[in-house]
Amino acid sequence: MTGGPVVAAPAPGRGPDEVTARRRFVTVSFLFWFPIGMSIATGVLLFTERGMGLAAIAGFYAAHSLTAAAMELPTGGLSDVIGRRPVLAIAGLLNLAAFTLIGLGAAGWAIALGMGLMGLARALSSGPAEAWYVDTVHAHAGPDADLRTGLARGSSATSAALALGTLLGGGLPWLLGLAPGLGEWLTDATGGLVIPLSVPALLGALVEVVFVLYVLSALTEPPRSRTGVRGVVGGVPAAIAAGLRLGARDALIRRILLTASAAGAALAAVELLTPGRAAALMGTAESGALVFAGLACAGFLCSALGSQLAPLVARFAGSSERAVLVSLGLVALGLTLLGLTAHSMSALATTVAVTGYGLVYLGLGAAGPNENDLLHRRVDASGRATALSVQSLSLQLVAAGAGLGAGALPPGPLPWLLAATAVLAGALLWVRRAAPAKPLPDAVPRTETDGSAPVSAHP
Numbered sequence: 001m002t003g004g005p006v007v008a009a010p011a012p013g014r015g016p017d018e019v020t021a022r023r024r025f026v027t028v029s030f031l032f033w034f035p036i037g038m039s040i041a042t043g044v045l046l047f048t049e050r051g052m053g054l055a056a057i058a059g060f061y062a063a064h065s066l067t068a069a070a071m072e073l074p075t076g077g078l079s080d081v082i083g084r085r086p087v088l089a090i091a092g093l094l095n096l097a098a099f100t101l102i103g104l105g106a107a108g109w110a111i112a113l114g115m116g117l118m119g120l121a122r123a124l125s126s127g128p129a130e131a132w133y134v135d136t137v138h139a140h141a142g143p144d145a146d147l148r149t150g151l152a153r154g155s156s157a158t159s160a161a162l163a164l165g166t167l168l169g170g171g172l173p174w175l176l177g178l179a180p181g182l183g184e185w186l187t188d189a190t191g192g193l194v195i196p197l198s199v200p201a202l203l204g205a206l207v208e209v210v211f212v213l214y215v216l217s218a219l220t221e222p223p224r225s226r227t228g229v230r231g232v233v234g235g236v237p238a239a240i241a242a243g244l245r246l247g248a249r250d251a252l253i254r255r256i257l258l259t260a261s262a263a264g265a266a267l268a269a270v271e272l273l274t275p276g277r278a279a280a281l282m283g284t285a286e287s288g289a290l291v292f293a294g295l296a297c298a299g300f301l302c303s304a305l306g307s308q309l310a311p312l313v314a315r316f317a318g319s320s321e322r323a324v325l326v327s328l329g330l331v332a333l334g335l336t337l338l339g340l341t342a343h344s345m346s347a348l349a350t351t352v353a354v355t356g357y358g359l360v361y362l363g364l365g366a367a368g369p370n371e372n373d374l375l376h377r378r379v380d381a382s383g384r385a386t387a388l389s390v391q392s393l394s395l396q397l398v399a400a401g402a403g404l405g406a407g408a409l410p411p412g413p414l415p416w417l418l419a420a421t422a423v424l425a426g427a428l429l430w431v432r433r434a435a436p437a438k439p440l441p442d443a444v445p446r447t448e449t450d451g452s453a454p455v456s457a458h459p
Helices: 018-040 043-049 054-082 084-104 108-125 128-141 148-178 182-189 196-218 229-244 251-282 285-317 320-340 347-376 384-408 413-428
Strands: none
Touching (some): 018 128, 043 054, 054 108, 054 384, 084 128, 084 196, 108 128, 128 148, 148 285, 182 196, 251 384, 251 413, 320 347, 384 413
């Protein structure tokens, strides 16, 4: 991608080697998502315990989603201008503040602010770590280096962090409740500021300190030209505009963005409809929530397994493009199974539904690294994080709309089958191989006076 801010690319062989870069990318991915996983199991319960109604809680999550969507492209462009490491460190600091506010806040404004800060951190983090990994591997081994293995392991680390975090976050308040009087003592000793349900969020804040320190020490980058406020403000809109031109210029990138949209429809259906099915199966909301926590953990593990299998699927299918087709086919099959069993609570139907749930996450996990392998071979370092932000934005916007649509439809097979149809349409985009990329317009090298150095374009 050209037209955005131009960054210096180190000569091949410089910087961390591929194995070291992969290990650091995996560690960063785990450390970022682990505290988020801890907040999943207790979020709604914590807000309820603080006296918030369902309408207020829905508003808190809307603050997170809308902030993340609104800031997705600007923050991707920021990473392409000032560097991956500082943007990731800022994301960690924002999450540190967010988890502290969520864990200690008893007022609605404090919780809303915390959720908004978390959404901003999510937008900041959606591309820089992966962009750093790809930049580093390309710098050390050249543009033809294997990316799928590292991308798969990073995705697996994300899923494993969410799975482990969900179990730990859901189990900590329960463990505190086993010790007689410990929860009450904790509440009384802090004047009600800390309650058992807030412990996972506060532990997440501590993990964010570790994350920021690791990012600053491990994600080394080549020196960038000094960029003042004027350079940053001027460079970010250019990066955003270049990102928005991606789909119009390149058919393969357009497919990737549409596939991300299909994945958003699938996730919206699963995340919105599964908790209700679990509660209906168990008979009470409390026991249904416990079952959903276990099911969510299993889904994250299936996603991690799918990510690990992504390179194997690509070799078996013959290419990354065919691997995306096969993986999305699994997702569509899983959603179909969930739809066909929507009206039944029998043991057989429940087994089939759980299988479908696992297939959805297995397929999404296998598709992601192969899609991103294709994406990174189509863009260069000057816009890599922006491209990832456009991809993430496509997923989030469609997920928001699909969630509203699924909630408005009558319960039963229809919402599931509509999501399956959307994913199947995304899969069919990959039946034919994409045409070679169009030649990119020549980049205009920047002079030393405007604060940037030229970059060699990725073929």
